[in-house]
Amino acid sequence: MTTAARRDGAIARFFRLQPVTAWLIAANLAVYVATVVQSRSLLDNADSSLFEVTALYPPFVVVWDEWWRLLTAAFQHFGPLHLLLNMYMLWILGVGTERSIGHGRYLALYLISALGGSVAVMYFSPGALTAGASGAVFGLMGAYGIVAAALRLEFRGIAVLIGLNIVVSILVPGVSLAAHMGGLVVGAVAALVLVILPRRLPARVGRGTRRAAAWGMFLLLVAVVAVAAWYSAEVMTLESVLRR
DSSP states (O other): OOOOHHHHHHHHHHHHHSSHHHHHHHHHHHHHHHHHHHHTTTGGGGGGHHHHSSBBOOOHHHHHHHTHHHHHHGGGGSHHHHHHHHHHHHHHHHHHHHHHHHHHHHHHHHHHHHHHHHHHHHHOOOOOBBBOOOHHHHHHHHHHHHHHHHHTTTOOHHHHHHHHHHHHOOOTTTOHHHHHHHHHHHHHHIIIIIIHHHHHHHSSOOOHHHHHHHHHHHHHHHHHHHHHHHHHHHHHHHHHHHHO
């Protein structure tokens, strides 16, 4: 078997076993390539029109009701290094997490973590231009930590990883601590309701009831995140009025 054939086989196996992680990485890469083509620059891809209409800039969300930015910003990145670091972390965390909790719950957890990070930016960094999958990645770290702790698995490794990333978020200029912490907290809560809650229900409760309870609690979490986003927008509007 040639090297190319082995590589193709590994990629096909990756898409077969971890399809959500694989397609999320593919989507991020495709969006980045599109911004590079539009901007005609590998490093200054933020100059593209696609980046401008999808990155998170809270005043545009509030004034123009561009709420899609809360999610689309998670698929944009500032340059190749930002992209590669996030995709590497997504690959590392996603491979084990997706296979452990299932494709549907994994995708739901990833997306709500991305939204949680964006809502935190709305409230704590309302004037910042923000982009990147790091909020969702931090959500995966939070979820992994919660599951490991609840199931009494090895926890020290992920705890050290989370701690190091928080320190980096604080010390490195230009890194959005709000997005990271928002994603971390929401991802941890999502793991509680989607993964831990069904395991804590009485043994007599059937599988269908467990699944319904988990998804019902998840929808409640989505509602809480939506209310938090609305509240952040109202706070920004009020502060704008008071400054006039």
